Amino acid sequence: MSETVRIAGSVSAANDAIARQNRLFFAAHGLRVLNLISSPGSGKTSILERMALTYGEKLAVITGDIQTTLDADRLKAAGAAAVQIETGGGCHLNAAMIQKALKPMHFEATRLLIIENVGNLVCPSTFDLGELHKVAVLSVTEGDEKPAKYPALFTRADAVIVNKIDLLPYVSFAMARVREDCAKLNSAAKLFPLSCTTGEGFEGWMEYCKGLERLE
Ligand SMILES: Nc1nc2c(ncn2[C@@H]2O[C@H](COP(=O)(O)OP(=O)(O)OP(=O)(O)O)[C@@H](O)[C@H]2O)c(=O)[nH]1
Numbered sequence: 001m002s003e004t005v006r007i008a009g010s011v012s013a014a015n016d017a018i019a020r021q022n023r024l025f026f027a028a029h030g031l032r033v034l035n036l037i038s039s040p041g042s043g044k045t046s047i048l049e050r051m052a053l054t055y056g057e058k059l060a061v062i063t064g065d066i067q068t069t070l071d072a073d074r075l076k077a078a079g080a081a082a083v084q085i086e087t088g089g090g091c092h093l094n095a096a097m098i099q100k101a102l103k104p105m106h107f108e109a110t111r112l113l114i115i116e117n118v119g120n121l122v123c124p125s126t127f128d129l130g131e132l133h134k135v136a137v138l139s140v141t142e143g144d145e146k147p148a149k150y151p152a153l154f155t156r157a158d159a160v161i162v163n164k165i166d167l168l169p170y171v172s173f174a175m176a177r178v179r180e181d182c183a184k185l186n187s188a189a190k191l192f193p194l195s196c197t198t199g200e201g202f203e204g205w206m207e208y209c210k211g212l213e214r215l216e
């Protein structure tokens, strides 16, 4: 038992050391990086696709999936600069994967760098990648109790996107409960209810991102 704890501790310390190097890299390039985390299918790639309509290649994305380059393909087709990490079974990204992905990337045109983590509401929450902020994405079809049930992410997230609000008439989902539970877990977290499909609420999220853009 004690051995397991030691191994976990050393894995986490090794990850944190590389995350610190990533943070220095981002600072040197003037980039304030977001780490987008959610269950599979909450709409992470859809959010980035819609952002790419405004940003084009000024939006750089490192996207993680267990298998396939489908998300990076979607983002490139939408005009963003995208790199895919295939974890080969791993359920989250780690700092070393990001460090490796950064090497061939160019940031001359980049205003914003966003990491789309592997779809998983648990494992990615505790891995520091060197980002400035973690952003949780919750879609209304997943249920309004998820922040209370999965506090690891919602405690650490500085912003929470509640996506698919176009579906609110068809599902039982109390935004007030999400607002209340998120505030209990992290009183500083900002909530952005929006729909990637209709665009409703998206301007608030874009404004938040504008405040994080790299300065000219
Ligand atoms: N109705 C509705 N559907 C949406 C919205 N946003 C995304 N979707 C749909 O939800 C599905 C999943 O969206 P993705 O953007 O692929 O989700 P993801 O979080 O990137 O998924 P993974 O990368 O597999 O974890 C797709 O069929 C989208 O079209 C929305 O605002 N409203």
Ligand SMILES: [Mg+2]
Pocket: 044, 045, 046, 071, 116
């Ligand atoms: Mg995706």
